[in-house]
Amino acid sequence: MLKISVLVSGGGTNLQALIDAQNNGILKSGRVVQVVSSRSDAYAIERAKKFGISVDVVDFKTSGDEFENKILNALEKFKPEVIVLAGFMHILSKNFIEKSQAKIINIHPSLIPAFCGRGFYGLKVHEAVLKSGNKITGATVHLVNEIPDGGEILAQKPVTIRSDDTPEKLQRRVMEEAEWVILPRAVEEVCAKISKIIPYSIKYPGRGIITGMTSAGRPALAYFIMGRSASSKARIFERAGDELIIKLTKQDKNFDPSLILYSPLRIFEDKIIVTNGDQTDTIYDFLKAGKTFEDALRTRDYEPDAPHYTPRISAIMNKSGFKQSILKRAGKFFFEYNFEPGFGRLIHTYDHDVRRDEILPSFMGEPREVKISDDIEKFALSLWDEIGEDYRVAMYVRFYDSKFATYEDRIFNTNTL
Ligand code: GAR
Secondary structure, three states, X not given: OEEEEEEEOOOOHHHHHHHHHHHOOOOOOXXXXXXXXXXXXXXXXXHHHHOOOEEEEOOOOOOHHXXXXXXXXXXXXXXXXXXXEOOOOOOOOHHHHHHHOOXXXXXXXXXXXXXXXXXXXXXXXXXXXXXXXXXXXXXXXEEOOOOOOOOOEEEEEEEEOOOOOOHHHHHHHHHHHHHHHHHHHHHHHHHHHHOOOOOOOOXXXXXXXXXXXXXXXXXXXXXXXXXXXXXXXXXXXXXXOOEEEEEEOOOOOOOOHHHHOOOOEEEEOOEEEEEOOOHXXXXXXXXXXXXXXXXXXHOOOOOOOOOOOOOEEEEEEEOOEEEEEEEEOOEEEEEEEEOOOOEEEEEEOEOOOOOOOOOOOEOOOOOEEEEOOOOHHHHHHHHHHHHOOOOEEEEEEEEEOOOOOOEEEEEEEOOOO
């Protein structure tokens, strides 16, 4: 669950829309934990207090820099991942946007690019819209960047202007018909997207390895397998001491067992080896003979499963960082990383899904950056969920302690023996 801070200056009806969305389940990937008001008499403060939300008041009468620094100080208490400007009547500087380290979302009461930018806020927007004689206005939710009302548009909704509209009447209808509807939905979309481990959608990654470090500095690894054929679907992961093995739930003679049954995880001294095939043993044997991860993999190739020629993916991790590798028809590639708390790299076998009668395209590019929270239960459940229930077969997750001495782990299997 992400933390959301809401910045307000006035009535706080958009804040109320967020609180309501939280209570009725529309906003479920984030939670409003803090309200920061630029006015001590803003009614938004009462709304926040009613729901037990922490309130900070930062008087906007201070000079620009001081005002922003005070807000940053207040935000520091919660370190929110998302900041929502809900009727916040001030333009934030580039410096603030960078320092806040959050996604900042703004609701603006017009259809951007019309009636936006400096000078267009609150009732002034609706006065200008009515003066223009336009028949349609609306609201826009957008990400905040250094250009006032210039960031990426997340959602818009039009509202028809009536002949008897006053700025106040129009403002109310734009809120009711557009703002309170699109703001909570857009905030949920942003929260859901940034709380994902795999920040892009991919239907059939095949087999995948993640190595990296949790947000609290624990070395972490994950390995998952998916399957489309009966034999690859009929597998389960099982612990074997500190290592991992794969078993078949039912015997099937029509496949090459070396591609199906192998050790996905082995340990040599202080090195953890994770791969998608029997190259685990090759790496182990080479390390034992005093050679390297790269030496071992240079003697191996992609899998002989024509016509796909599935890549062999491998990783090795020790106290100082990790390496990943992919052996595919296009070449043999090696990647090396230092640990970075909260992040890991994901390498998987297939780039994207294709029809069953088509050749599966190999993973392309560099291992993808993924997020690793420090809660193994949450991480494992999210990854299992993101892989998707159609093809997932088994998954293993291990978080070491920061000294690499002990670990906690999770095994997920679709099948039972
Ligand atoms: C809303 O209409 C919002 O879109 C607008 O101020 C009003 C605040 O109402 N924001 C801006 O004009 C920002 N440029 P609220 O306090 O009841 O949410």
